[in-house]
Amino acid sequence: MPRLPFSIVAGGALAVVTLGSIAGAYAYSHGLGGLLGTQPTANQIVDRFEAVSGKHPGFRRNHAKGVCVTGYFDSNGNAAPLSRASVFAAGRSQVVGRLSIGGGNPAQADGASNVRSLALRIVTPGGGEWRTAMNSAPIFPVRTPEALFDMLAASRQAHDATTYGDNPGMDAFMKTHPEAARFDQWLRDHPPSSGFDNAAYYSxxxxxxxxxxxHAQDVRWRVEPDDAYTxxxxxxxxxxxxxERGLAGRLRQSPVRWHMIITLAQPGDVTNDSTRQWPANRTQIDVGTLVVQREEPQIDGPCRDISFDPLKLxxxxxxxxxxxxxxxxxxYxxxxxxxxxxEQRYAAGK
Incomplete structure (x- = not known):
């Protein structure tokens, strides 16, 4: 059975669970109880993220290392027949985003993560807002919060193992969650990109x-870079x-562009399982261009206090x-x- 390396589990596989810095619409201070029944609480999930990467006060619990970006999204109007969202009407919306790697340690080396992430806050001229957090892998290793909770525990054991392969916890996890092998295989088949700018990012x-x-249409989206993948x-x-160095150098040449592509599901395509891709023959629509013009350090940049909550829709x-x-x-x-x-304790000098 394939085994997920710790650097993937802690740094890459969890990249889609971007733990934001400010509360979104679902500010459940006592966790998920009542919302998700017997599933692990948000408190428990965040505790396990901290157990894997350690506590780093003031930083995000995952994707702690990143850079702010700003630019715009030019919609071409192709998605307007499918959605009444103003962001899909032809025109330009302003963007504040964040490029990052997985993991809760803000000082970790970039090479420690096999997955890059792109989060966006898109605001239309009329004040409409869309937030999305995307990952450079199109699938996730598990499909439920319970399995995520178990994977975090197994990855902590991998972190503590003295030698690679000395990890009965991860071995046991993979036996009970064989779907995670699909993610492991995808990463093996798709080496990480050489930069933030030449990676595709998926919902x-x-x-x-x-x-x-x-009328409703099930979709997934991704952004495809104009820069060639290497x-x-x-x-x-x-x-x-x-x-970050590579992105800064690339932006000194010109803005970086991605095309946003929406994939339309057909009847029978699963929508409740992020470990599975849809067939490659599904209809795909180019709905506009994302343009990043500038990058800034996250410590005081415009993305610092944004929660890229995927349910801010x-x-x-x-x-x-x-x-x-x-x-x-x-x-989040x-x-x-x-x-x-x-942050309040730091400001108070405690």
Whole structure:
């Protein structure tokens, strides 16, 4: 049975669960109880993230290392028949985003993660807002919050193991969650990109677009870079911060562009399982261009206090029945509560 390396589990596989810095719409300070029944609480999930990477006050519990970016999204209007969301009407919306790697240690080397992440806050001229957190892998290793909770425990054991392979916890996890092998295989088949700028980023979870008549269409989205993908070079790993350095150098040449592609589900395509991709023959629509013009350090940049909660959706975009979405949203709120408390203690000199 394939085994997920710790660097993947802690740094890459969990990248889709971007624990935000401020509360979103689901500010459940006491966890997920009542929202997700017997599933692990947000408090418990965040505790396990901290157990894997250690406590780093003031930083996000996952994706602690990242960089702020700003730019715009030019919609071409192609998605307007599918969704009444103003962001899909032809025109330009402003963007504040964040490029990052997985893991809760803000000082970790860029090479420690096999997955990059891109989170966006898109605001239309009329004030509509859409937040999305995307990952450079199109699937997730597990499909439920319970399995995520178990994977975090197994990854902690991997972290503590003295030698690679000396990890009965991860072995047991893989036996009880064989679906995780699909994610492991995808990473083996797709080496990490050499930069933030030449990676594609995926919604992973399914969502629903709602048109003006109330009709719903299940979709996933991704952004495809104009820059040609190149795999990570061995020499790059000697630079702890090669991703941010590379992005800064690339932006000195010109803005970086991605095309946003929406994939339409057909009847029978699963929407509640992020470990499975849809068939490659599904209809795909180019709906506009994301342009990043500037990058800034996250310590005081415009993305610092944004929670990229995937359930911060405008009218015309709705969540699917993917059980991870509500768990992610609640965990963002819990992470914010802790981070805010830490910042207040720091300001007070305690």
């Amino acid at each position: 992973v979870s399914a969502f629903r677009l709602i048109d003006r008549d109330g 795999p990570l070079a061995a020499a790059q790993t000697h630079d702890t911060d090669f991703l 405008p009218d015309g975009i709705a969540p699917s029945d993917d059980p991870l979405l509500k768990a992610r949203s609640a965990a 709120a819990q992470s914010h509560e802790r981070r805010l408390h830490e």
